[in-house]
Amino acid sequence: MTSLDANIVIWLNGLSGNVKIFDDLMRLAASDYLMPLVFSLGMLGLWFSGKTPAERVKYQLTMLMGISALSIANVVVWLFNIWLERPRPFVEHGDELNLLFYPPTDPSFPANPVAVGFAAATAAWTINRKFGWWLYAAATLFGFSRLYAGVFYPTDIVGGAIVGIVIYGFTTYLRRFLEPLITSFVRLMRGLSAA
Amino acid sequence: MNTDPMAVRDLFAGHYFLFAFLASIGALQIAVSNSGIRGLWLTPHAGITRILGIALILTGIAVFFLQPLWVEGPWAAGSVEADSLTREWGKASWSEIAGARNVNDIHGGLDGVKQTGWFALAVILAFFVSAVVGTLSMKILSAAQSGNAGTLTNSDTDGLEGLSNRSYLSNLPISWRNFRTDIRVLWRGELAKTDRWSLMRMLSRKGGSSE
Numbered sequence: 049m050t051s052l053d054a055n056i057v058i059w060l061n062g063l064s065g066n067v068k069i070f071d072d073l074m075r076l077a078a079s080d081y082l083m084p085l086v087f088s089l090g091m092l093g094l095w096f097s098g099k100t101p102a103e104r105v106k107y108q109l110t111m112l113m114g115i116s117a118l119s120i121a122n123v124v125v126w127l128f129n130i131w132l133e134r135p136r137p138f139v140e141h142g143d144e145l146n147l148l149f150y151p152p153t154d155p156s157f158p159a160n161p162v163a164v165g166f167a168a169a170t171a172a173w174t175i176n177r178k179f180g181w182w183l184y185a186a187a188t189l190f191g192f193s194r195l196y197a198g199v200f201y202p203t204d205i206v207g208g209a210i211v212g213i214v215i216y217g218f219t220t221y222l223r224r225f226l227e228p229l230i231t232s233f234v235r236l237m238r239g240l241s242a243a
Numbered sequence: 244m245n246t247d248p249m250a251v252r253d254l255f256a257g258h259y260f261l262f263a264f265l266a267s268i269g270a271l272q273i274a275v276s277n278s279g280i281r282g283l284w285l286t287p288h289a290g291i292t293r294i295l296g297i298a299l300i301l302t303g304i305a306v307f308f309l310q311p312l313w314v315e316g317p318w319a320a321g322s323v324e325a326d327s328l329t330r331e332w333g334k335a336s337w338s339e340i341a342g343a344r345n346v347n348d349i350h351g352g353l354d355g356v357k358q359t360g361w362f363a364l365a366v367i368l369a370f371f372v373s374a375v376v377g378t379l380s381m382k383i384l385s386a387a388q389s390g391n392a393g394t395l396t397n398s399d400t401d402g403l404e405g406l407s408n409r410s411y412l413s414n415l416p417i418s419w420r421n422f423r424t425d426i427r428v429l430w431r432g433e434l435a436k437t438d439r440w441s442l443m444r445m446l447s448r449k450g451g452s453s454e
Contacts, residue, residue: 239422
């Protein structure tokens with residue numbers, strides 16, 4: 049499994065250096081700033097979407113769950129990092145990789161950016177399938193670009209996606225233990241004309 | 244050349260805040276124009292507001308990622324091996340621009356927590372700018388039409404629903420009054436409906452309140 053994982057990242061990263069514009073697009077997509085902002089803007093947009101007050105409340109409660117899921121996913125990834133401490137591909141196969149991104153110092157499994165992206169996409173998908181699929185595509189591109197850049201193994205990406213989806217489900221389940229605090233927060237925002 | 248990560252972080256924070264502000268006001272405009280929340284529109288027309296929103300997002304992205312061309316900084320300069328202690332402080336070239344922003348947070352890039360903080364501030368600012376411009380726009384329109392579109396008195400609608408045909412300043416007192424009236428009833432009603440293991444329900448029992 050480990051060697052298959054390594055072979056895939058070495059093969060995929062081996063495609064870099066041929067078409068500069070593609071490498072540049074991957075560098076942009078892998079950026080710490082672009083895709084996370086896309087996920088955040090998606091959630092912000094959904095907060096203000098909805099044609100009726102009932103639909104809007106549903107959207108806003110889901111977005112609060114999504115934001116909470118992002119935070120919890122970060123903690124879960126950090127716990128996995130401590131537990132497994134899997135080295136990055138460029139540490140183990142540095143001489144076979146053409147690194148397109150700065151060398152991160154944290155462990156490889158699971159991919160934190162992918163976990164965050166999939167948690168946000170799952171939140172969006174539960175209320176708006178079409179928009180959710182777009183965010184899933186963005187999260188997948190984010191993961192692929194990091195794989196292509198040589199900073200994650202494929203299983204890190206898959207692991208990150210699973211963590212993101214599962215944590216969103218878990219956060220939705222947790223909501224029942226925090227009600228009516230969550231609904232009251234949305235009501236407070238409405239009192240401030242922001243929900 | 245030694246580059247202090249704190250100096251790099253300050254540079255990134257300012258650039259990121261502008262990026263997040265432009266993009267979030269753009270996303271806000273697209274969303275409110277689609278859902279008819281006129282009190283937050285930057286222009287009086289839904290179509291123009293939507294196009295403006297798209298333009299603001301694209302401007303934010305373009306400015307942030309192209310800034311290394313004209314602003315001096317610790318840009319990756321084409322070498323991912325470089326860190327803040329070894330990279331040159333200067334402007335990036337076109338061939339380096341795609342990776343110029345890829346700076347590790349330990350060398351002055353912004354980590355997730357800092358990005359979240361700056362993004363939240365940018366969203367709050369974007370909301371208030373939209374509310375102020377929307378209020379002025381509705382006042383000017385209502386004055387031009389000699390009507391009272393900016394001050395509808397129906398207090399049934401509040402929050403974003405109220406902003407569909409009321410300015411933010413007119414809507415805020417109504418929304419706040421409704422919130423203060425409803426919150427206790429809502430809290431008790433929701434508390435009664437909630438899961439038996441709800442933290443709030445257990446706390447309220449501990450506090451001695453009866454159901």
